[in-house]
Amino acid sequence: MTELVFYIIAVSLCAFAFLSVTVGDVFHSAVCLTFTLLSVAGVYFFLGAPFIGVIQILVYVGGIMTLFIFAIKLTAKIGDASIRQFTRQLWPGAALAGAILALLLAVIRANAWSLRLLPPVQGPDLKQLGVELLTRYLLPFEFISLLLLAALVGAIVIGKVKK
Amino acid sequence: MVNIAHFIPVFPFVAFWLNIIFGCRLGVACAYVSVGASAISAVLAVLVFMGLQAGGGSYVLTPWLSVNGHPISLGIIVDSLTVMMLLVVTIVGTLIQIYSIGYMGGDPRFTRYFAYISLFMSSMLGLVLVDNLFLLYIFWEGVGLCSCLLVAFWYEKPAAAAAGIKAFITTRVGDTGLLLGILLLMSVGHSLRFADMSVISAPEPLMVLAALLIFMGAVGKSAQFPLHVWLPDAMEGPTAVSALIHAATMVAAGVYLVARCYPLFTAHPLALQTVAVIGAISAVMAASIACFANDIKKVLAYSTISQLGLMMLGLGAGGYTGGTFHLMTHAFFKALLFLGAGSVIHAVHTQDIRAMGGLFNKMKVTSVTFIIGALALAGVAPLSGFWSKDEILTAVWQHGNLGLFIAAVTTSFLTAFYMTRLILLAFFGESRGAHKAHESPAVMTMPLVILAFFALFLGFAGSPWAHHAFQRFIAPEEGEVALDLGMAVASTVIACAGILTAFLLRGKFLGYKEGTCALIENKYYFDEIYDALFVKPFHRLAAAVARFDQVRVDGVVNGVSRCVQELAQASRSLQTGLVENYLLAQAGGVFVLIVVVTLVGKLCHIF
Amino acid sequence: MPYFLTAIIFMPLLGAALIALIPAAQVRSIRLTAVAFNTAVLAAVVVLGLNFNRHTGLMQCLEDRVWIPQAGIHYTLGVDGISLALVFLTALIGLLAALASGGIVKRVKEYFLVYQVLMTGLLGTFLALDLVLFYIFWEAVLIPMFFLIGIWGGPRREYAAWKFFFYTLAGSVVMLVGILAVYFSVTPHSFNMIEIARSSSMIPGGVQAVLFLMFFFAFAIKVPVFPFHTWLPDAHVEAPTPVSVILAGVLLKMGTYGLMRICVPFFPAGAVLFAFPLAILGAVNLIYGAFAAFAQSDFKKMIAYSSVSHMGFVLLGVAALNVTGFNGALLEMFNHGVITGAMFLLVGVIYDRAHTREMSAFGGLASVMPRYAFFLTFMSLASLGLPGLSGFIGEFLALAGTFFRFPSIAAVSAIGLIALVALFLVIIKKVLWGKPAGHASYPDMNAVEISVMLPLVALTLCVGFYPQMILQFQTYAVNALVGLL
Amino acid sequence: MIPLGHFVILSAVLFCIGLFGVLTQRNAIRFLISVEIILNAANINLVACNRYLAPANAEGQVVSLFVIGVAAAASVVGLILIISVYRQRKSVFLDDFNLLKW
Numbered sequence A: 001m002t003e004l005v006f007y008i009i010a011v012s013l014c015a016f017a018f019l020s021v022t023v024g025d026v027f028h029s030a031v032c033l034t035f036t037l038l039s040v041a042g043v044y045f046f047l048g049a050p051f052i053g054v055i056q057i058l059v060y061v062g063g064i065m066t067l068f069i070f071a072i073k074l075t076a077k078i079g080d081a082s083i084r085q086f087t088r089q090l091w092p093g094a095a096l097a098g099a100i101l102a103l104l105l106a107v108i109r110a111n112a113w114s115l116r117l118l119p120p121v122q123g124p125d126l127k128q129l130g131v132e133l134l135t136r137y138l139l140p141f142e143f144i145s146l147l148l149l150a151a152l153v154g155a156i157v158i159g160k161v162k163k
Numbered sequence B: 001m002v003n004i005a006h007f008i009p010v011f012p013f014v015a016f017w018l019n020i021i022f023g024c025r026l027g028v029a030c031a032y033v034s035v036g037a038s039a040i041s042a043v044l045a046v047l048v049f050m051g052l053q054a055g056g057g058s059y060v061l062t063p064w065l066s067v068n069g070h071p072i073s074l075g076i077i078v079d080s081l082t083v084m085m086l087l088v089v090t091i092v093g094t095l096i097q098i099y100s101i102g103y104m105g106g107d108p109r110f111t112r113y114f115a116y117i118s119l120f121m122s123s124m125l126g127l128v129l130v131d132n133l134f135l136l137y138i139f140w141e142g143v144g145l146c147s148c149l150l151v152a153f154w155y156e157k158p159a160a161a162a163a164g165i166k167a168f169i170t171t172r173v174g175d176t177g178l179l180l181g182i183l184l185l186m187s188v189g190h191s192l193r194f195a196d197m198s199v200i201s202a203p204e205p206l207m208v209l210a211a212l213l214i215f216m217g218a219v220g221k222s223a224q225f226p227l228h229v230w231l232p233d234a235m236e237g238p239t240a241v242s243a244l245i246h247a248a249t250m251v252a253a254g255v256y257l258v259a260r261c262y263p264l265f266t267a268h269p270l271a272l273q274t275v276a277v278i279g280a281i282s283a284v285m286a287a288s289i290a291c292f293a294n295d296i297k298k299v300l301a302y303s304t305i306s307q308l309g310l311m312m313l314g315l316g317a318g319g320y321t322g323g324t325f326h327l328m329t330h331a332f333f334k335a336l337l338f339l340g341a342g343s344v345i346h347a348v349h350t351q352d353i354r355a356m357g358g359l360f361n362k363m364k365v366t367s368v369t370f371i372i373g374a375l376a377l378a379g380v381a382p383l384s385g386f387w388s389k390d391e392i393l394t395a396v397w398q399h400g401n402l403g404l405f406i407a408a409v410t411t412s413f414l415t416a417f418y419m420t421r422l423i424l425l426a427f428f429g430e431s432r433g434a435h436k437a438h439e440s441p442a443v444m445t446m447p448l449v450i451l452a453f454f455a456l457f458l459g460f461a462g463s464p465w466a467h468h469a470f471q472r473f474i475a476p477e478e479g480e481v482a483l484d485l486g487m488a489v490a491s492t493v494i495a496c497a498g499i500l501t502a503f504l505l506r507g508k509f510l511g512y513k514e515g516t517c518a519l520i521e522n523k524y525y526f527d528e529i530y531d532a533l534f535v536k537p538f539h540r541l542a543a544a545v546a547r548f549d550q551v552r553v554d555g556v557v558n559g560v561s562r563c564v565q566e567l568a569q570a571s572r573s574l575q576t577g578l579v580e581n582y583l584l585a586q587a588g589g590v591f592v593l594i595v596v597v598t599l600v601g602k603l604c605h606i607f
Numbered sequence C: 001m002p003y004f005l006t007a008i009i010f011m012p013l014l015g016a017a018l019i020a021l022i023p024a025a026q027v028r029s030i031r032l033t034a035v036a037f038n039t040a041v042l043a044a045v046v047v048l049g050l051n052f053n054r055h056t057g058l059m060q061c062l063e064d065r066v067w068i069p070q071a072g073i074h075y076t077l078g079v080d081g082i083s084l085a086l087v088f089l090t091a092l093i094g095l096l097a098a099l100a101s102g103g104i105v106k107r108v109k110e111y112f113l114v115y116q117v118l119m120t121g122l123l124g125t126f127l128a129l130d131l132v133l134f135y136i137f138w139e140a141v142l143i144p145m146f147f148l149i150g151i152w153g154g155p156r157r158e159y160a161a162w163k164f165f166f167y168t169l170a171g172s173v174v175m176l177v178g179i180l181a182v183y184f185s186v187t188p189h190s191f192n193m194i195e196i197a198r199s200s201s202m203i204p205g206g207v208q209a210v211l212f213l214m215f216f217f218a219f220a221i222k223v224p225v226f227p228f229h230t231w232l233p234d235a236h237v238e239a240p241t242p243v244s245v246i247l248a249g250v251l252l253k254m255g256t257y258g259l260m261r262i263c264v265p266f267f268p269a270g271a272v273l274f275a276f277p278l279a280i281l282g283a284v285n286l287i288y289g290a291f292a293a294f295a296q297s298d299f300k301k302m303i304a305y306s307s308v309s310h311m312g313f314v315l316l317g318v319a320a321l322n323v324t325g326f327n328g329a330l331l332e333m334f335n336h337g338v339i340t341g342a343m344f345l346l347v348g349v350i351y352d353r354a355h356t357r358e359m360s361a362f363g364g365l366a367s368v369m370p371r372y373a374f375f376l377t378f379m380s381l382a383s384l385g386l387p388g389l390s391g392f393i394g395e396f397l398a399l400a401g402t403f404f405r406f407p408s409i410a411a412v413s414a415i416g417l418i419a420l421v422a423l424f425l426v427i428i429k430k431v432l433w434g435k436p437a438g439h440a441s442y443p444d445m446n447a448v449e450i451s452v453m454l455p456l457v458a459l460t461l462c463v464g465f466y467p468q469m470i471l472q473f474q475t476y477a478v479n480a481l482v483g484l485l
Numbered sequence D: 001m002i003p004l005g006h007f008v009i010l011s012a013v014l015f016c017i018g019l020f021g022v023l024t025q026r027n028a029i030r031f032l033i034s035v036e037i038i039l040n041a042a043n044i045n046l047v048a049c050n051r052y053l054a055p056a057n058a059e060g061q062v063v064s065l066f067v068i069g070v071a072a073a074a075s076v077v078g079l080i081l082i083i084s085v086y087r088q089r090k091s092v093f094l095d096d097f098n099l100l101k102w
Helices: A002-020 A024-048 A050-074 A088-108 A124-134 A138-160 B002-007 B008-028 B029-052 B078-103 B110-129 B133-151 B156-188 B205-222 B230-236 B241-247 B252-260 B260-267 B267-291 B296-316 B320-348 B364-378 B384-399 B404-428 B440-464 B467-473 B483-504 B506-510 B522-572 B579-607 C004-021 C029-048 C081-103 C110-125 C130-150 C159-187 C191-196 C205-222 C232-238 C241-266 C268-273 C274-294 C299-320 C323-354 C372-382 C389-404 C407-432 C447-465 C468-484 D004-024 D027-053 D059-089
Strands: B057-067 B068-080 C060-068 C073-079
Touching: A002 D004, A002 D027, A024 A050, A024 C159, A024 C299, A024 D027, A050 D027, A088 D004, A124 A138, A124 D059, A138 D059, B002 B008, B002 B029, B002 B057, B002 B068, B008 B029, B008 B522, B008 C232, B008 C389, B029 B078, B057 B133, B057 C468, B068 B078, B068 B110, B068 B320, B078 B110, B078 B241, B078 B320, B078 B384, B078 B440, B078 B467, B110 B241, B110 B252, B133 B156, B133 B241, B133 C081, B133 C447, B156 B205, B156 B579, B156 C407, B205 B252, B205 B267, B230 B241, B230 B296, B241 B260, B241 B320, B252 B260, B252 B296, B252 B320, B260 B267, B260 B296, B260 B483, B267 B296, B267 B404, B267 B522, B267 C060, B296 B320, B296 B384, B296 B404, B296 C060, B296 C073, B320 B364, B320 B384, B320 B440, B320 B467, B364 B384, B364 B440, B364 B483, B384 B404, B384 B440, B384 B483, B384 C130, B384 C159, B404 B483, B404 B506, B483 B506, B506 C060, B522 C060, B522 C159, B522 C191, B522 C274, B522 D027, B579 D004, C004 C029, C004 C060, C004 C073, C004 C081, C004 C110, C029 C081, C029 C110, C073 C110, C073 C130, C081 C110, C081 C232, C081 C241, C081 C323, C081 C447, C081 C468, C110 C130, C110 C241, C130 C159, C130 C191, C130 C241, C159 C205, C159 C232, C191 C241, C205 C241, C205 C268, C232 C241, C232 C299, C241 C268, C241 C468, C268 C274, C274 C299, C274 C389, C274 C407, C299 C323, C299 C389, C299 C407, C323 C372, C323 C389, C323 C468, C372 C389, C372 C407, C389 C407, C389 C447, C389 C468, C447 C468, D004 D027, D027 D059
Parallel strands: none
Antiparallel strands: B057 B068, C060 C073
């Protein structure tokens, strides 16, 4: 039963992702992305990583998507569907992406680990994650915070309307 | 006394530098520097000659260079041949320089002239003194240079400039052969000393080749067929130069070289035969051209070629004494003839004998001495030319080759003919030019007289009355010689026949229509043939090489740089500035990478 | 004397430092400083020559200091019979060219700065005994030369400078790879040129052949060997007179010096293998250069191509691989430096007056400028190899050496001898002979010009009459070199 | 039970969709959207492998957290750049920004 749910989520995830890069309207594609991200969060729950799933929803859907919608609204008139949305290399791009997909699938199929099933051991819990983040990964963690701060400042500087 | 010989060339050499450096200040006095220097040399030469009675020899001044382990020393050889040449060069040279004082008087480059002449004297004396081929080559080129500079002395005249260059390049062709001969001799014979010439043992073909290459140098310098073309053109130079360089001394250096390397030639009959044949061809050919020439100096020039050919023929036929004897007598009477011609030209300002005539009464001394010279050249007994030419004829007769003998006889006949024609046209008959001819000053006639004296009596050194003194002097080892009376009569008859023929034909000389004998009148078209065969192709080839260099070789270089530029230009357009293109390329790269990595992994598995 | 060679090499650089301190406006003192320092270099080289031991083929005045120990690079200098004459030539031509730089009026300070750096590079190239050091000096020559042509040159100077630079650089890069390859193919690994020559037998024959070609490529461009010669006429035509003099007089010798210092002793098997092709290239250079020169209409280009021709003699001498040939090659290098340097000076003299180098614009100068006529005739005769002047001895020895090894090639080269005669006689004829037209007012050579020419004339004469003057210094070194084969 | 392969395949498909988007989108905002899809694909892979292959550790999840953080920063900067460029050039189409060439 849970498998079925997973596959439904997986298929819809792919569908939404595909739609988000193909639909004519940018706003629609942002909406599709939202659903994509939500589905990804769902996948995380299946993988026994509820914390990541929650963060996914909080950060992506709550934060980043809001930004996207703002950005789309701020650059308003490009939402017009009549404008060409694809570059001239649509077909080369599609072919290349397809080729890489085929290659990846072939590689995945050829490897034995792809058949590995869920091990009986419980995955890492929230506590372990927290301890790891603040001990072993403290430095990168702090760097990420610094990066976010820098991004914040940078965004303000760049976005400031010069007089 | 012999070992003062190496001082002989030093004096003219010093005179050369004096005249070059202080020439402007010396003015006319520079002539005395040169004349004085060569007079001192002449005195020294006489001293060496007298010292020679006590025995000659060669001595080494200093080691000079080492080639392939073989030392080349600055060595001097003093023997009868050298001394004979020394005497001829210094005496004739001094007389001609004295003559030049008058002849070149008033020329703006008077000092330069004497400087060159001194340099020439020095080189020529060095040439005959050194004891090995390598040093000889050095002086050999030195006299060639002086010849070139003096032929082009009046370089404002394009013809003179061209003649100078022609002289140098043509002889250089021969000299290159000489150089190769020297190299060959050095590499197979291991010695360049003349003294070793007779003992060099090496494979026959190589030695023949060496001898022929050396002879090539002689051919160039002595203006023998087929390198004779420069000598007639060289008449563009001052007449005194023609007398000294292109008649008496330098052109005889080729004969001297063959005589000097005589053991090399006699050891290889093929080489000797070649010398004889080349000499015969030159002699007849030049004599025939001289019969049709109208320029007084050209007649004499061709006569010189012809006489040098005769000497070569003599040497080639085994007549060592005949060749060298003729070399000596010829130097005097041909110098006399040229100086006489110079005197005439000085007086009438033309060189065309058809525009002269009747000069005998106006220029007594010149005419008489000129006729003496001409008779000597024609070989009329008992003038000097008779004795030496007779020796050559005897030698050729004894050599046994009828063709060569006919050639020698023909040459004698033609010589007598064209000299008579020249005299008849120039000195007798009516005066055909509107010129007031006058006798030249004493400074010019005095050498004429002295030379005429030599032309008259020098031959007796080879006569039975002097007990063949010359023969005993130059080649004592040849033993007793006797005058072949029959040959003497024959040769006189031939000369007289030539003179007589000229007398008979004298009415036709002036009215002669050009073109009747086009082949000979045009000198057998040698100039034209060489022009088409060498000169023009040389220019064309040079132009082609230059074009090839510019277009092809440099074109490749510039082409490479252009290729790089084009490549850069082409790769520029890859940089579209469109991020999608970059990404596509990047993704393609990733794709290729994955393929490669997997394939390599697979291959590693297989192997 | 310790560090004497170092002093010689870096004296010009010291001069450059001093010149840098002089204000640019004081042109006169800048010139004087440059001349003074070059005179000092020449004096030092003469002292070096006087103290030189002529009876050994070994390196003298050796200096050896570790420079970059991590890479095994040393600062090694030394002089032997092969380099001594070239060092003397460099110092002499350097001084004379500095004296002849009066025509440079643009950016005089920079000119002499660059010039002094060039001198250091040239002297260093001939004295360095460590391959890396050699390479550094070799390249150090390139850059000042690039500026000298590119800034002070004629109308197409930039083209010429770039061509020269890239062409030579292409060769140098190959040489750099070769240097590394040599370093790794001898044990113990070494950049020391003496040690490499001593252990050359360690390198297998095939490797020797490849390395020989790599180095030869670099040197062939510098010499220049046909078909890598086309930078030379362009560089010469565009370069100002003193730079041309340096270029022909000294720079070209770097290539042939490299052949004798590196190619032959390092790779004797390669040298023997390629002797015949090398001789053919020499003959081609000789004949091709003479022919190409003959058809030029630019005076300077004629001389430039005749340089190509003369370098053919050097190649022939090197290809002979015997004592005679090496002696001839070395002597010809020296003589060519003196004679062709003088020829370029003479071209400069007439260019200063006529402002053109077109042969057709001259003629009859012998009447107008008699002193000039003397010098030009003299140097032309020396160039065409007139016996009695220095050019002949070198040419003869080189040709003799070739004849002993490859008689046929020597015989073919004789064509070049004739062509050279024709070339220089035609130069004399076109420039000096004929009627003067339109240039009757040219002043004759002045005292400075004559004083620059006189040492060259004297050397040409003295070496021509007494070749041992130069040969005595190199006998043992050449014997040692042949001993390596 | 779902094998690991299926997660990985899902991740691969998602990645290629994102790649396709990156290669073909003309609109800069959709370009960024595609980038986000790629990042998510990577995250799925990370978390899945963590869970299946090394359940005792938390590296995969930690790294995916970092990825989310960096992605957030990236999209903030990216979007503000787009807006900024839009103000200047009144366009968000990538092929209008081709000054950075030659």
